[in-house]
Amino acid sequence: MASPVPHTLPSHSGTAGTSPGGCPAALGTRAPLDPLDLFDDGFVRDPYPWLDRLRAEAPVHYDPGTGLWLVSRYDEVRRVLLDPTLFRPDNALRAVTPLPVAALRILARAGFTLPPALANNGTPSHPGLRRVVSRFFNAERVAAAIPVIERVAEDLLDAARSEIEATGRCELFSSFAQVLPCRVLMELLGIRGVAPATLIRWSDASLELFWGRPTPDRQLELAELVGEFHQWLTDTVRGYAAPPTSFIGALASHRLPDGEPLDIGTAVAACFFVFIAGQSTTGQLIATVLRRALTEPGLWQHVPGRTGLAEAWVEEVLRREPPVTTWRRVTVRSAELGGVRIPDGAQLLLMLMGSGSDPEVFPTRSGCARIGRTSVTTSRSASAVIAARARPWRVQKRPWPCA
Numbered sequence: 001m002a003s004p005v006p007h008t009l010p011s012h013s014g015t016a017g018t019s020p021g022g023c024p025a026a027l028g029t030r031a032p033l034d035p036l037d038l039f040d041d042g043f044v045r046d047p048y049p050w051l052d053r054l055r056a057e058a059p060v061h062y063d064p065g066t067g068l069w070l071v072s073r074y075d076e077v078r079r080v081l082l083d084p085t086l087f088r089p090d091n092a093l094r095a096v097t098p099l100p101v102a103a104l105r106i107l108a109r110a111g112f113t114l115p116p117a118l119a120n121n122g123t124p125s126h127p128g129l130r131r132v133v134s135r136f137f138n139a140e141r142v143a144a145a146i147p148v149i150e151r152v153a154e155d156l157l158d159a160a161r162s163e164i165e166a167t168g169r170c171e172l173f174s175s176f177a178q179v180l181p182c183r184v185l186m187e188l189l190g191i192r193g194v195a196p197a198t199l200i201r202w203s204d205a206s207l208e209l210f211w212g213r214p215t216p217d218r219q220l221e222l223a224e225l226v227g228e229f230h231q232w233l234t235d236t237v238r239g240y241a242a243p244p245t246s247f248i249g250a251l252a253s254h255r256l257p258d259g260e261p262l263d264i265g266t267a268v269a270a271c272f273f274v275f276i277a278g279q280s281t282t283g284q285l286i287a288t289v290l291r292r293a294l295t296e297p298g299l300w301q302h303v304p305g306r307t308g309l310a311e312a313w314v315e316e317v318l319r320r321e322p323p324v325t326t327w328r329r330v331t332v333r334s335a336e337l338g339g340v341r342i343p344d345g346a347q348l349l350l351m352l353m354g355s356g357s358d359p360e361v362f363p364t365r366s367g368c369a370r371i372g373r374t375s376v377t378t379s380r381s382a383s384a385v386i387a388a389r390a391r392p393w394r395v396q397k398r399p400w401p402c403a
């Protein structure tokens, strides 16, 4: 159901995402928050006025449209993520839009299941599985992968250059931003025998089916693609003579806390999640970084000559417009959060995007613009703020996985 309310709000002062901290006072007369529709075009194009209002007026807000409790302030988001005993991750991969029986049948025919493996795993098997992933994506492995990343990036840029020379234009999202992380992940995980475009299509379909609001017809199309992806992963995990040094080999030799080997379904679920987590997030991030950099006055020209500017820019984009805009948790018992009592089994939606612009924590509202227009000193200090804020994530029990 499309809500008229986002359109009645005065629009944000910048284009979507350019001034996410936006002043709540600019919103004018308060409309009730209830008609907020997380899938409405108005929210999708420019969520920041809503995020400002949520933080200011209802930091823990029940959204009747989705049945989710929206948590929008940095401190509460952090508290939830740091306490996996009270706020469990079990609902992380559940479909936001309920799947009709016909879509469930398609998935069942493909043998699709997602047992707890990584992001949706609050059981004792999580730390061990997490350690398997960390062996492949720790800071050292990523640093060692730089030559691979540079080689793939150069390949793709050569192709983009040729296309621009031939046609005068090139679509960087589909030819660069999406393909770079896909090819790099394929190399790092040892994935062969499938075209990057197919993997991207499967990964995007999974995101849309489980995190989007597709129509019933679209759900059927998506379920077919997700089923194919799952089947392909299952065949690969089953039939792969995986070297022990590969990700699948590591999953095959992994032992659960009771000493038993990992079942195929859980190994497939781990691969399914790692691939989507690595491909779609990074593709989206690269696209946003490029888009914002190209529209930010002065930034593009300064990047090559100023040490640390590109890194600070990426961190700013991650903070203000992360590719993972929300994340879910579920309460195991009734709890108080931000002064609101939430019931047992409450499904929480952590508004990661808005929490990175929380003025209580990040008082500089237009950091991106300043990074572009002034000195590296500014960008370094922005980076330092982010690093200081990010540090606590790294010591949590269920550590921030991607830092």
Ligand code: HEM
Binding pocket: 081, 089, 117, 118, 119, 120, 121, 130, 133, 137, 273, 274, 275, 277, 278, 279, 281, 282, 285, 322, 323, 324, 327, 398, 399, 400, 401, 402
């Ligand atoms: C580029 C930006 C990225 C962002 C914003 C991001 C964000 C997130 C978030 C919010 C979670 C859930 C954390 C939790 O439940 O506590 C997560 C989990 C995860 N991400 Fe990322 N991610 C990114 C990139 C990546 C990449 C490149 C990989 C590597 C393949 C990756 C692998 C994972 C894994 C394996 C988990 C599950 C961790 C666990 O259950 O312990 N992510 N990510």
